Amino acid sequence: MTRAVLIFGIVVTCLALGATPALAEGSITLNAPATTLGNGDDFATTILGDPWDMDKLQDIGWEENVSSISVADGVWSGRVTVTNPAAGVSGYVFPLFQGFAGAWPVGQIGANYPIDTSRYTQLSYRMYVSDRSNGNHAVYWTHEVDWPDGSDFFARADTTPNGWKIYSFDMTADNGQGTHQSGSWQSGPVYGLRIDPNPARSDYDLKVDWVRLTDPSTSPRYTITWNFSGLSDTSAAQIYVDTDAQGYDGDAVASVLVGQRRYELPTCILPGGDYYLYLRSGDVVSNYGQRLRINNPPTLRWDLTAMGQDYATTELGNPWDMSDRTDLTNLGDVFLNDPELYGLRQLYDWRFEDGVFSATADSNFAFENYSPLKQSDVQLWPNIDSGRPVDTGRYRYLVVRIKVDDPLNRTRSELVQDGWIGRVVWWNQDIGVDGFVTDEIVYHKGWNTYVIDLAARDRPAGYDPGRPMPPWRDMGTVRYMRYDPLEVSTDSRFHVDEMRLLSQPTADQILRLYLGVGDSDGQPLDLTYYYDTDGAGFNGIPLMPVSGASAGAQAVEQQGVAGRRTYLPMVPQRAAVGLSPIPEDSGLTLREVSLRMGSVPRGTYFIYACASDGIAETCHYLPVPVTVSHP
Numbered sequence: 001m002t003r004a005v006l007i008f009g010i011v012v013t014c015l016a017l018g019a020t021p022a023l024a025e026g027s028i029t030l031n032a033p034a035t036t037l038g039n040g041d042d043f044a045t046t047i048l049g050d051p052w053d054m055d056k057l058q059d060i061g062w063e064e065n066v067s068s069i070s071v072a073d074g075v076w077s078g079r080v081t082v083t084n085p086a087a088g089v090s091g092y093v094f095p096l097f098q099g100f101a102g103a104w105p106v107g108q109i110g111a112n113y114p115i116d117t118s119r120y121t122q123l124s125y126r127m128y129v130s131d132r133s134n135g136n137h138a139v140y141w142t143h144e145v146d147w148p149d150g151s152d153f154f155a156r157a158d159t160t161p162n163g164w165k166i167y168s169f170d171m172t173a174d175n176g177q178g179t180h181q182s183g184s185w186q187s188g189p190v191y192g193l194r195i196d197p198n199p200a201r202s203d204y205d206l207k208v209d210w211v212r213l214t215d216p217s218t219s220p221r222y223t224i225t226w227n228f229s230g231l232s233d234t235s236a237a238q239i240y241v242d243t244d245a246q247g248y249d250g251d252a253v254a255s256v257l258v259g260q261r262r263y264e265l266p267t268c269i270l271p272g273g274d275y276y277l278y279l280r281s282g283d284v285v286s287n288y289g290q291r292l293r294i295n296n297p298p299t300l301r302w303d304l305t306a307m308g309q310d311y312a313t314t315e316l317g318n319p320w321d322m323s324d325r326t327d328l329t330n331l332g333d334v335f336l337n338d339p340e341l342y343g344l345r346q347l348y349d350w351r352f353e354d355g356v357f358s359a360t361a362d363s364n365f366a367f368e369n370y371s372p373l374k375q376s377d378v379q380l381w382p383n384i385d386s387g388r389p390v391d392t393g394r395y396r397y398l399v400v401r402i403k404v405d406d407p408l409n410r411t412r413s414e415l416v417q418d419g420w421i422g423r424v425v426w427w428n429q430d431i432g433v434d435g436f437v438t439d440e441i442v443y444h445k446g447w448n449t450y451v452i453d454l455a456a457r458d459r460p461a462g463y464d465p466g467r468p469m470p471p472w473r474d475m476g477t478v479r480y481m482r483y484d485p486l487e488v489s490t491d492s493r494f495h496v497d498e499m500r501l502l503s504q505p506t507a508d509q510i511l512r513l514y515l516g517v518g519d520s521d522g523q524p525l526d527l528t529y530y531y532d533t534d535g536a537g538f539n540g541i542p543l544m545p546v547s548g549a550s551a552g553a554q555a556v557e558q559q560g561v562a563g564r565r566t567y568l569p570m571v572p573q574r575a576a577v578g579l580s581p582i583p584e585d586s587g588l589t590l591r592e593v594s595l596r597m598g599s600v601p602r603g604t605y606f607i608y609a610c611a612s613d614g615i616a617e618t619c620h621y622l623p624v625p626v627t628v629s630h631p
């Protein structure tokens with residue numbers, strides 16, 4: 001296959017501006033009462049089901065010119081250094097990455113989860129920049145599934161202090177300085193959101209503690225008041241939040257005039273946790289306030305790896321779980337015994353071990369035989385019985401759990417540019433006659449499970465009008481599929497744990513799903529379930545779980561091989577062949593949820609769950625539709 005060229009970041013502007021501190025003398029007495037409050041509706045929590053709390057690498061959707069990235073203790077860290085000059089002279093991060101315009105839309109990207117900018121308007125984050133000298137700071141966004149091009153952005157001076165800082169912006173306001181502002185947040189959905197920590201610098205350390213994008217109309221307000229002496233009404237002061245009441249080493253969250261004597265903190269700008277506020281005006285520092293406890297809302301995330309039914313499990317009775325050669329047609333005897341057929345796999349040193357298929361992609365064969373580029377054309381043909389071909393009206397979501405060995409000396413951007421991508425191919429007669437080749441499925445480092453909607457596009461973005469390219473839905477049945485796991489220029493080792501080809505979830509009397517549930521405060525959660533017709537607004541009709549209001553069965557967690565967790569659901573009823581979720585290191589408890597659908601009229605619906613911890617409620621949609629039929 002010839003790889004379409006993915007376009008990487010575009011160079012945009014930078015600036016340098018100054019700022020002056022205020023000086024004052026006197027005293028400030030702060031009254032900040034002890035209380036517990038929620039913090040409103042956050043985009044990543046509600047829409048993605050995965051707050052940007054930096055518990056995983058993928059909480060930053062993409063980055064350019066950041067190396068040595070790691071995640072530890074809820075902090076994402078890296079070193080800004082230019083490895084991709086095409087992306088600019090400094091580094092930046094995308095909390096929400098729009099996706100590549102030329103790639104297949106897979107995963108937690110803006111193409112699949114655009115931001116409703118009529119609701120989510122308050123952007124806040126805590127970020128460490130080791131060098132802000134003569135620095136500035138910028139935020140870019142894009143109303144298209146394409147790189148921010150500078151038509152929507154703001155930039156401002158940001159010179160001090162070095163180290164941690166909380167940033168908070170009302171995205172509907174003018175946040176830029178002078179001409180360093182363009183476009184509008186609310187002129188349409190936003191697909192990509194990018195932060196440039198310091199475009200005036202390179203070679204500095206960058207850390208991200210958390211990012212929030214909230215609906216301020218849902219936010220509680222925490223009111224503090226103060227008295228003062230020896231200061232003028234017009235003295236500038238800053239309000240700080242500290243995570244303990246010691247050391248006056250907190251982060252500034254707001255600027256006020258001392259004469260205001262009062263401030264209402266919108267708690268939505270902060271993540272859950274305990275905070276102690278104080279004021280500082282020049283050298284004058286107030287007492288610490290009492291404890292402000294901000295509740296962490298519950299987290300809900302549907303498991304997409306065990307929804308619906310699986311083709312190989314249901315139709316063949318032999319899942320593509322990489323238990324042995326029967327899972328891959330192109331490792332069958334016919335293929336292995338004929339040297340001429342090596343071109344239909346292009347991999348070596350392969351083995352099946354503990355339910356994982358590992359092999360090395362051969363980057364030379366295609367180049368030596370037919371490709372103008374040196375890139376692997378390695379192929380896996382998941383086993384399809386031509387007597388029981390895939391019904392494309394039924395099966396739709398290809399799940400691939402895969403890891404590529406990380407060479408450790410290259411950024412994600414460099415690896416993807418080199419071919420850290422997958423691709424799906426299907427046909428009946430011949431690829432050139434009735435075949436379809438998807439756009440790239442972009443990989444991330446480590447083990448990842450990609451849920452690929454084969455019907456996401458009727459044509460690849462890189463469609464060649466000279467080719468047939470029948471879309472998934474129009475195929476009717478499919479007798480051959482290929483998953484091309486890598487298109488790299490050097491031989492690379494990869495591992496496939498499992499592949500599934502899932503149907504859209506369907507139900508008659510019972511709908512069975514898996515839901516990841518968590519609350520970092522450890523409160524007991526009250527779960528409820530609903531359906532609606534448009535997948536928006538959380539204004540649906542209640543659904544009853546089979547086992548009563550507390551919902552769902554117990555999930556038992558146990559340590560699996562190699563430290564991977566597996567979940568053993570304990571549920572008596574099974575509507576169909578039971579799939580277990582493919583393990584994910586999420587920190588959530590996975591529950592099996594069986595919902596009564598008998599009274600729901602036949603049709604296609606969207607399901608959502610809500611969880612309340614007594615203070616906050618989080619609701620979250622299953623991102624695929626559910627078909628209800630009563631045959």
Ligand SMILES: [Ca+2]
Nearest residue numbers: 050051053055
């Ligand atoms: Ca997270």
Ligand SMILES: [Ca+2]
Nearest residue numbers: 242246247249
């Ligand atoms: Ca402190």
Ligand SMILES: [Ca+2]
Nearest residue numbers: 296519521613
């Ligand atoms: Ca909570």
Ligand SMILES: [Ca+2]
Nearest residue numbers: 318319321323
């Ligand atoms: Ca198998």
